[in-house]
Amino acid sequence: MKDINQQNQVNRRYFLKSAAFLLGSLGLSQFDAFAVPLEHAQMEEGLFACNPLIWRRGDAELEILCVFKKPVVCWVHYGKQPENLNQKTREVRDGMAHVGTIHRIPVANLDPNIPYHYQIEASEVIQLERKDSQFGPKEKSPVFSLKGSQSNQAETSFIVFNDIHETPTSFAELRKLSTINEPEFYVLNGDMVSSMKSEDHFITSVLAPMALLTESTIPVIYSRGNHETWSGHARQITDYMRGVDHPFYYGFRQGPVYMLIMDSGETRSDEDAANWGLIEFDAYRSKQTAWLKEELEKPACRDAKYRIVVTHIPPFYAGKELHAATQYFKEWGDLLNAANISLMLCGHTHKPGIHPSVPGKHNFPIVIGGGPKPGNRTVIQVQANSAKLNLSLIRDDGTSLGNLTV
Incomplete structure (x- = not known):
């Protein structure tokens, strides 16, 4: 059995079958190349289940997600x-190098003005014994690029997907419609899947295609939707997410924008029979109230030119009363209405639209993205500088469904 410290010539055939690697040097004008079958975004050979994905953790830290087919030790x-x-x-973790199939590796203190490059190195753990540990050969990824985040830059831009519902080809098809050449980050605003069935399903539906789209370079923000709380793998979603106490509500500054990611949770009440008595989202949403109050008082938030709230379920405009929306806006509404929020980004209803502010009800515009079916899919793009913020809501046929300037 090969030792972990042995040098090995890595067989990279499985990476060569990855469309993300093949497209690494292509510009955005060549997006037709994303017609490569998505199954090629997953690895057919070797330890890697898919290419790495970068999560945005906070103002100064990124987290590289690596998923493997077998338990490994892993370096970046x-x-x-x-x-x-x-x-x-x-x-x-707690003084011990992590061994497992999912690795979330923080990379901090990057100079935002300098591009960096990274490579994943992993070895399968065959046996862990104090005097007889055994490891497989080292496998290495291609070299990818990344850059640090900058809170005080003059401008920023990002792209939002919502309610993809297990149609992973939609990511690249919708991305083609955006006029942003290279966004600072992507936002996945809930219901990327219709239910959390298994790891393979989550990789196929979300992780692999987003690693392909971002070329393992551009960070991703995940705002959990109600469908991510469904089915047997729902409680494992945090295994892939940001390594913090509450991975689905957090804030960060990017240029002139402060992002407030909030978790609207499951739509139905905790007592609804469909939930089998297994959720406590009312208390969870209430907990976010105290957090929100503190977050809004942070200088980075107060001093930002714009404050954007991202949450999956909209507080209004669903066509019917939704328990989650009613409860969370009762908890959060007064705070948000008093905080000079620039806009709120939502999904869930599959009814795309830009809803202007209604003073005294919601003192900020609410933008809702579309659903997963052709003709109803949308992409939202946001560009902001010190002078203005522009938002565009674009349907999958290229039609503009509205623009918003703040």
């Missing part, structure tokens, strides 16, 4: 030159 090697990856980091 990174540096300022692709041929000199002279720094390394890994996931450590």
